Amino acid sequence: MKVSLVTYTNEPERTVAAAARLCYSPVGIEEILEQMEKEKIETFIQKLLDLNHLSPFEHASFTFAIEGISRALTHQLVRHRLASYSQQSQRYVVEQNFNFIIPPTISGNNEALKVYQEVLRTVKEGYLKLVAMGIPAEDARYLLPNASETKIVVTMNARELLHFFEVRLCTRAQHEIRKLALKMLEELRKVAPVLFKKAGPLCETRGVCFEGPMSCGKLKAKT
Structure with missing residues (x-):
């Protein structure tokens, strides 16, 4: 931060x-x-x-x-x-290399961290695939979580x-x-x-x- x-x-x-x-x-x-x-x-x-x-x-x-x-x-x-x-727009900014915030209760728990990262990796891959297919960023962003x-x-x-x-x-x-x-x-x-x-x-x-x-x-x- x-x-x-x-x-x-x-x-x-x-x-x-x-x-x-x-x-x-x-x-x-x-x-x-x-x-x-x-x-x-x-x-x-x-x-x-x-x-x-x-x-x-x-x-x-x-x-x-x-x-x-x-x-x-x-x-x-x-x-x-x-x-x-004034916030960075997920509608106009294509999140090619976006990061995710990891809460301390998860980062301090190896098992929970593994689950968290696996889900976020899947979300990121899905988002980028949609963008590559020509889906507008404003629609692909529906996949993006609060952790973005x-x-x-x-x-x-x-x-x-x-x-x-x-x-x-x-x-x-x-x-x-x-x-x-x-x-x-x-x-x-x-x-x-x-x-x-x-x-x-x-x-x-x-x-x-x-x-x-x-x-x-x-x-x-x-x-």
Whole structure:
């Protein structure tokens, strides 16, 4: 899995702090930006987080290029609707040398891995035979499984990213998207450490858990 932060709002933390400050200031945004000192920015953002006043966070956006993930992951990812996505098309891209993602529970089990690879090899051969017969890639792709490797570009604003981390860094999240969330957070903390200082699962950020009987019990152990 490869995750790259390819572009983001210039000075995202200053932008968020200035947008929030504008709501309570008689002066314009340019004057506010000039007066914004680093220490004040950090203090102001922390106050916004403490008050759960997150609408100003929507003014900072971040774009990621993600590779080496499965279609199973992207089916989950696109459920986060306050985002923009551009994914490699199986309709127009003929998958001549495509790869498959192997879950760790299978890669660590030799017998299971053998079954998994045999089935995927058969699928791949069938797909390529259909394409060679002149079947359009958009129809041959019906054979392709969730394990198919894919690439996607994702853009989210800071508020949506915080929500994304609340649900996808939970220990109940599926392993692959949880790994993705961890890598995305690592990249974000390099460029906006204050905005994402406290990013994490709901049990850590808000002290609540909505998993019910399926909860990992971490929050209960704390209380």
